[in-house]
Amino acid sequence: MTGADAILRALEAEGVEVVFGLPGGSILPLYDAMARGTTVRHVLARHEQGAGHMAEGYARASGRVGVAIATSGPGATNLVTPIADAWMDSTPLVCITGQVRSSLIGTDAFQECDITGITIPIVKHSWLVQDVEELPHVLKAAFHVARTGRCGPVLVDVPRDVQEAELDFSYPDEVSLPGWKPPRRGNSRQIAAAAQAVAAAERPILYVGGGVVNADATAELRALAETARIPVVTTLMAKGAFPESHELHAGSPGMHGPKWSNWALNKADVIVAVGARFDDRVTGKVSAFAPGALVVHLDIDAAEISKIRHADVPVVGPLKPVLAELARELGARALPGRTDAWLAQIAQWREQFPLRYGRDGGQLKPQRVLETLRDLTAGRDDVVWTTGVGQHQMWAMQYLECDRPRSFITSGGLGTMGYGVPAAIGAKAARPDATVVCVDGDGCFQMTSQELATAVLEELPIVVVIVNNGYLGMVRQWQDMFFEERFSQIHLTHAVPDYAQLARAYGAVGLTVESEEELEGALAEALACGRTAVVDCRVDPREHCFPMIPAGAAALDVIEYAPERDAEALAL
Amino acid sequence: MSARRHTISVLLENKPGALTRVTSMFARRGYNIESLAVGPTERHDVSRITLRVDCENQPLEQIEKQMHKLVNVLRVQELVPGESIERELALLKVAAPPSARAELMALGEVFNARVADLGPDSIVFELTGSPEDVDAFEELVRPHGLRELVRTGRIGLTRAARGANRSRPKVLV
Ligand SMILES: Cc1ncc(C[n+]2csc(CCOP(=O)(O)OP(=O)(O)O)c2C)c(N)n1
Ligand SMILES: [Mg+2]
Numbered sequence: 001m002t003g004a005d006a007i008l009r010a011l012e013a014e015g016v017e018v019v020f021g022l023p024g025g026s027i028l029p030l031y032d033a034m035a036r037g038t039t040v041r042h043v044l045a046r047h048e049q050g051a052g053h054m055a056e057g058y059a060r061a062s063g064r065v066g067v068a069i070a071t072s073g074p075g076a077t078n079l080v081t082p083i084a085d086a087w088m089d090s091t092p093l094v095c096i097t098g099q100v101r102s103s104l105i106g107t108d109a110f111q112e113c114d115i116t117g118i119t120i121p122i123v124k125h126s127w128l129v130q131d132v133e134e135l136p137h138v139l140k141a142a143f144h145v146a147r148t149g150r151c152g153p154v155l156v157d158v159p160r161d162v163q164e165a166e167l168d169f170s171y172p173d174e175v176s177l178p179g180w181k182p183p184r185r186g187n188s189r190q191i192a193a194a195a196q197a198v199a200a201a202e203r204p205i206l207y208v209g210g211g212v213v214n215a216d217a218t219a220e221l222r223a224l225a226e227t228a229r230i231p232v233v234t235t236l237m238a239k240g241a242f243p244e245s246h247e248l249h250a251g252s253p254g255m256h257g258p259k260w261s262n263w264a265l266n267k268a269d270v271i272v273a274v275g276a277r278f279d280d281r282v283t284g285k286v287s288a289f290a291p292g293a294l295v296v297h298l299d300i301d302a303a304e305i306s307k308i309r310h311a312d313v314p315v316v317g318p319l320k321p322v323l324a325e326l327a328r329e330l331g332a333r334a335l336p337g338r339t340d341a342w343l344a345q346i347a348q349w350r351e352q353f354p355l356r357y358g359r360d361g362g363q364l365k366p367q368r369v370l371e372t373l374r375d376l377t378a379g380r381d382d383v384v385w386t387t388g389v390g391q392h393q394m395w396a397m398q399y400l401e402c403d404r405p406r407s408f409i410t411s412g413g414l415g416t417m418g419y420g421v422p423a424a425i426g427a428k429a430a431r432p433d434a435t436v437v438c439v440d441g442d443g444c445f446q447m448t449s450q451e452l453a454t455a456v457l458e459e460l461p462i463v464v465v466i467v468n469n470g471y472l473g474m475v476r477q478w479q480d481m482f483f484e485e486r487f488s489q490i491h492l493t494h495a496v497p498d499y500a501q502l503a504r505a506y507g508a509v510g511l512t513v514e515s516e517e518e519l520e521g522a523l524a525e526a527l528a529c530g531r532t533a534v535v536d537c538r539v540d541p542r543e544h545c546f547p548m549i550p551a552g553a554a555a556l557d558v559i560e561y562a563p564e565r566d567a568e569a570l571a572l
Numbered sequence: 573m574s575a576r577r578h579t580i581s582v583l584l585e586n587k588p589g590a591l592t593r594v595t596s597m598f599a600r601r602g603y604n605i606e607s608l609a610v611g612p613t614e615r616h617d618v619s620r621i622t623l624r625v626d627c628e629n630q631p632l633e634q635i636e637k638q639m640h641k642l643v644n645v646l647r648v649q650e651l652v653p654g655e656s657i658e659r660e661l662a663l664l665k666v667a668a669p670p671s672a673r674a675e676l677m678a679l680g681e682v683f684n685a686r687v688a689d690l691g692p693d694s695i696v697f698e699l700t701g702s703p704e705d706v707d708a709f710e711e712l713v714r715p716h717g718l719r720e721l722v723r724t725g726r727i728g729l730t731r732a733a734r735g736a737n738r739s740r741p742k743v744l745v
Contacts, residue, residue: 120593121600125643128588145643179585179646303637 003132004033004163007096010139011040013171016067018429020045020054024071025111027098029163043429043458046450048075050422052082053448056091057426060409061384061434063216065092065146066426072098073111076157080118081416086153087122088413089237090214092146093153094139101161102130116157125180126155132165141175149182150301151214183300186317186325194272194296194313195329201270201294203342204230207253207282210237210412211275211299212319218242218405220323221274227327228334231346233257233265235276237412240402250346254282255549256394260349262547262555265290272296275319278308279413280551288554298322355398356546356561363540364516366392366467370399372519373437373465376527382434383407384427388420388444390474391545392467396439398545418447424462425455435463435527442468442492445499452506455532463526464503464534469541470494477544481559494538503534513537577606578632579658579728582621582639583613583647590644594621597642603635604628607725618646622658622727651728658728660703663688664710667717668695676716683709694719 001009007030011019018041023031034042045051048070055066066086070079076097086093099105100112116126125145127138135158142154198204212221218241225232225242231250232242242249251261265271271293276282283289286308297304297311298319305314315322357367370392377383378401385400387393387410402408409427411419424438445466455462469476472490479487500510509531511522519537526533546561584590591610598605604626613620625635632650639648651658664685668676673695680687680697683705688698699709703726710721 116589117592120589120596124641126589130588149641177643180643301641303634303641305637306631307634 001167001169002029002033002163003135003158003165003167004029005036006132006135006167006169007139007158007163008033008038008040009169010136010171011067012038014065014139014143016040016065018043018058019067019069020051020058020426021069022046022048022051022071022075024075024098026072026100026160027069027075027163029160030069030096030098030158042069043425043454043460045422045454047448048078049081049418050425050448050451050454052079052093052095053085053416053419053422054426054429054451054454055093056082056086056419057386057409057423058430059091059093059426060423061406061427062430063406064430065094065143067094067096069096070098071111072100072115073113076113076115077118080122083119083153083155084122085411085414085416085419089411090151090210091153092151092214094142094146095153095155097155097157098163099128099157099159102159103161105159116155119155122153123155124152126157128157129159129162132162132167135162135167136169136171137175140172141177144175144177145180149180150211183302183317186298186315186322188325190313190315191322191325192329194298194315194326195333197270197294197296197313198228198230198272198330199333199335202338203268204228204270204272204339205250205265205268206230206232207235207265207271207273207276208232208238208241209235209274209276210241212238212241213405215275215300215319217275217320217323220320220327222246224323224327224330228330229339229343230272231264231339231343233261235279235282235412236397236410238276239397239408239410241405243403244401245403248343251350252397253555254279255284255551256398256545256547258355258398259353259547259558259560260346262549262558263349263353264346266555268293270294270296272298273311274298274323275300277304283308284549284553284555284557288556298326356563358540358543358561358563364513364519364537366469366537366539366543367395367399368516368519369465369467369537369539370395370439372523373439374400376520376523377435380435384409384431384434384436386410386420386424386427386436386438388438388440389415389417390441390444390472391469391477391543392439392441392473394545395467400439417441417444420444421448421455421462421464422451424464425451425458425460428455428460428462437463437465437527440464440466441473442466442470442494442499443472446492446497449502452503452508452532452534456507461530461532463532465523465526466499466534466536468494468499468536468538469543470538471541473541474545476541480544481548482550499534499536503532506532509533511535576627578625578627579651579656579726580623580625580636580639581649581651581728582623582645584619584621585644585646586617586619587644590619591621593642593644594639597638598625601630601635601638603630607723609725609727611727622651622725624726649730651730656728656730658702658726659700660706660723660726662699662706662710662721662723664697664699664713664718665720666695666697666713667693667719669693672716676713679709679712685709
């Protein structure tokens with residue numbers, strides 16, 4: 001068979017159900033092989049960035065490796081943003097790119113581009129396949145590297161002549177990668193030391209990141225939290241990794257986390273970081289973060305240990321068995337009732353510092369959109385959320401309630417505008433039974449809205465709720481708060497484009513909401529229609545996202561919503 | 573680990589692009605490389621890089637751990653002073669009018685520097701030694717007119733007495 005056939009047979013052997021891509025010259029042999037037959041479904045995106053984010057959304061919703069395919073040159077460079085996104089958020093991704101013929105490499109041939117060179121800083125590993133005989137092993141290795149250890153993206157660049165060359169295909173059972181040895185178990189002595197530290201704590205907290213979801217360790221996490229009655233904060237990447245309705249859930253820490261969540265994390269005496277990386281959006285000013293707290297850090301990636309915050313008790317290993325062992329060790333040591341006072345304190349902060357926003361009775365408030373979505377989906381276990389990046393994303397984090405892992409899919413580390421719509425399409429491919437809702441900003445939506453065509457034509461219906469404030473809202477907020485209200489290049493307008501009409505042009509349902517009265521009906525209709533739908537919710541552009549820890553400030557120095565602002569606005 | 577400068581020995585799969593991945597990681601993370609020497613080892617499929625790094629901004633441990641994550645990197649080991657041997661080769665072209673020649677030759681002899689080439693008004697010295705010896709020789713000949721200099725960057729191995737496998741990297745597991 002040909003190299004192109006071998007790629008498909010390898011994908012089939014890996015159990016790949018669906019790939020996302022867009023063809024072009026250097027990848028034609030692979031697409032020709034698809035036309036000749038494969039069990040793998042191909043979803044045709046309208047832009048390779050869309051294909052990449054779809055593969056990410058698929059991976060995040062399913063827990064499996066996402067696959068994106070593009071041609072050489074511009075096709076490959078269009079994948080760079082999703083690759084960087086997957087790198088920052090540890091999303092397992094295999095990208096397959098066509099490359100110009102081997103004989104042309106290095107000659108600046110048409111659509112030649114050194115994509116392996118360009119992506120070196122943002123992939124776990126990459127391969128430029130030089131001989132067709134290498135292909136089976138390279139693909140086996142690519143899937144293996146993407147999903148073992150800390151998950152992340154890999155790239156396989158295949159010159160056109162390699163796709164056309166003949167080989168005797170056999171897919172290897174094992175990979176030989178002498179330099180790739182992710183840790184297989186945590187050190188028991190370290191785990192015992194961790195248990196000791198947590199058992200002795202007065203105010204312990206579990207600070208949980210996306211690593212727990214990647215490790216499929218949410219059940220172990222819950223058992224651990226319940227065993228010793230430890231409160232849990234979940235980062236943006238871990239939203240849903242611990243049920244948000246659980247009495248031990250203490251919200252989300254970070255720049256726009258509720259004040260009580262940041263207080264819980266920053267006033268703890270022992271922080272157990274689990275698959276989290278002390279990102280600056282969580283810690284604020286590192287030197288002022290949780291002063292005096294002892295840190296237990298559990299992670300699959302040794303390089304995260306003490307990278308930002310010194311770990312007093314590091315445990316490097318796969319989180320599933322590590323958390324299970326820690327729960328066992330702790331079960332033997334933890335005194336019942338030890339954390340009661342601490343839990344009561346957090347509950348009191350929660351009462352004292354609820355999320356607040358303006359209710360001046362004027363325009364529709366963006367937060368109302370999220371509250372209504374939350375209420376309309378309450379109790380459902382078949383809803384998957386994706387978001388764009390900006391204020392709407394932070395409101396989604398604040399107001400939506402997720403009780404299940406993989407039900408909230410967002411671009412955390414890279415903060416990629418345009419992620420939401422294609423990620424939703426990928427998530428729908430992974431969870432055809434689920435209602436997939438993208439909470440998007442008007443700015444973000446315009447970066448990848450062409451993928452509505454993909455959703456409609458590939459029959460992957462999604463609901464897009466645009467929190468349309470007519471602005472690059474988060475930028476507006478920063479200019480307002482930190483640049484003395486000098487607004488610069490942020491106005492998009494509410495009305496151009498007319499999002500509902502645009503949706504209809506793509507064959508989707510388009511609805512416009514201009515007042516609170518219309519909101520619930522329109523959202524309910526979109527959620528129930530079973531088709532791709534866009535709900536354009538025109539909201540008050542003046543609303544800022546609070547609370548907020550300014551970049552570089554101490555996490556306890558929160559700026560809160562001030563009702564006086566509303567009074568002022570009304571008086572104008 | 574208070575010293576700022578460290579020598580790290582890295583065994584690397586001999587694959588296309590492997591060296592680029594290492595140097596790119598250093599650049600991206602803001603680690604400073606003072607010198608880098610790469611070459612073959614006793615195994616045809618493995619190369620060895622000897623790196624001299626300045627750890628002003630990042631602890632050595634973090635650098636080692638980031639290197640371990642690279643798929644082509646087989647082993648990372650610090651060459652601890654006293655437990656390892658470090659050498660460097662330098663070629664130095666020094667201005668040498670007949671009047672200065674004798675003195676330069678004498679200097680060279682003290683350092684075991686070989687005269688690799690001799691011209692009407694310059695000498696090319698070849699010196700192999702510890703990087704400190706090379707530094708010292710360089711300083712001594714500089715006043716005579718150091719016209720051109722090339723150094724390979726240090727290479728190193730752990731001492732014979734300590735056994736090849738002794739100093740496993742300190743990875744937290
Ligand atoms: C690709 C990209 N470009 C620029 C930014 C910087 N940025 C962050 S949030 C934001 C505004 C997003 O606007 P919108 O989608 O309307 O969301 P809103 O904040 O108004 O809810 C911008 C421009 C980004 N994160 N990603
Ligand atoms: Mg907006």
